[in-house]
Amino acid sequence: MTETPLLAVESLSVAMDGVPVLEDVSFSIAPGETLGLVGESGCGKSVTALSIMRLLPDPPGRITDGRILFDGVDMMSLDLPALRAIRGDRIGMIFQEPMTSLNPVFTIGDQIGESLIVHRGLGGAAARAETTRLLDLVGIPAARNQLNRYPHELSGGQRQRVMIAIALACRPRLLIADEPTTALDVTVQAQILDLIGRLRLEFGMAVLLITHDLGVVAEFCDRVAVMYAGRLVEEAPSARLFAGPRHRYTEALLHTMPAANPPGRKLPSISGAVPAPADRGAGCIFAPRCGFALPRCATELPPLEAPPHRLRCWNPAA
């Protein structure tokens, strides 16, 4: 992490209808690097992704604090035209639901061509040629014949490939993939991840992979950031984090993975539930569910330690 980061999120805080949902989240991604952002549903992963793109619907969402630096430019200071120039051109985004992320009334050729027309000003023929090439690239065979097909004629995996083609049309430097494989079959998941990984190397782009699947992260990411209830609790290089998680939440999470447990035994779970955004206490948010909580955990918020293994815990695992 010596070079200047491509994306730096600095103490980002977001509130929904005045209730804080994201507090003091910081992380950075170097050019060409892959960062996995993991956490359970509702912990603020998608809000983080939308905030980076400045796509958070406002109201109700509002960025209350922090900076988002993309390539040295503060995304918070940009006006709408400047943001639009970045979206789709230098930052591509893939959404979770390939079923609903495509416009049902347009052919996939039209939709892939859209960002080429918006950002590159390509005309019809040039856009079509480039679109054909993109479809080849994402592994939709006989691309030329596929351009005129409508989204409902494609399978889920194919649609996600189309989404990837759309996101990569302008060769972005950063790809934000928000749970790109969650809605897909396991075999298709692997194919899509392979594809993203291959294109990442080919284009030399950085990837922010948002997921709740720890297995995907272990396989795919250079570094992992773990979120819990709107806060970043631990961040480290993947190998290091999976070999020795230090935050008690990460530790507990890894213990619940089927692969970490002998077959035939009941899987362990983390007792309790994630507190709602409105009733998060003053201390460590995980303290009420933590087996290693100290008295101070409930009252004092642990600071985030410095890299390479950042964590927020008063009583970390050794």
Next chain:
Amino acid sequence: MTATAIMPPRRLIARTLGTPGALAGSIILVVLVFGAIFAPLISPYDPNATRVCPRLAAPSLDYVFGCDLFGRDIFSRILHGSRLSLAVGLLTVAISLIAGTLIGMVIAFLGGRVDRIGVRLLDVMLGFPAIVLAILIVAVLGVGAFNAALAVGISGIPRIARVVRSATLTLVGREFVDSARAVGASQARILRRHLLPNLMPIVIVLGSLDLGTAILSTATLSFLGLGAQPPQAEWGAMLSAGREFMRYAPWTMIFPGLALFLAVMSVNLVGDRLSHILDPRASKHD
């Protein structure tokens, strides 16, 4: 499949004609439109020439629908009247559809305060009975067929805008709108390329269902003396002129009334079928 799956026009037409009611409606509609277009060629007499036949003459082989008080041939007048009635109906629907769709789409897309204020204003307009609002507008703009169309068209805006707004709200929440934003598309582009095409099935259905009401409403205004003015041949005006002789020359009312009835019914039959095909909530089977 998806709520607004694409359907090629040929298939849409084939499916529209798939039920007896819609088929009958379509045939009547085609005959009416044909009659309107070729009225000058078909009609046996000049619609405005008086004393071409005996006053209030009963229907006969020479004057199939009979004659009115001024000795004008009712059949010729109905043919020519259909031009005005259908054109005014279409114009009316065009006004409410275009304005209503734009308003509904934009307030839903912009959301927030714009939406709240917009909906309140639409509610206020909806609280007014449409025909009273139309009379009010005609009172301001003056009588005449065009003003009647404008008046009925304006009074139909809030209803269309409400429906389009709620349809847009469900679309705005769909992920493809987010992904269009993520690609860097402008607001105008999202409205034009992503929302409007997805709203078209609903707009078409609204328009086809409204056309019948529009024809009837403009005829009502003419009946009240606020629309087409004499000697213009118009169904509502003809009904109005005939009502004094209803007892001894009923054909002065029966035939214009019948024409109005057939036009509205055929439009509604076709519109109903269209809404059945294009509305995702209607049953999937034919």
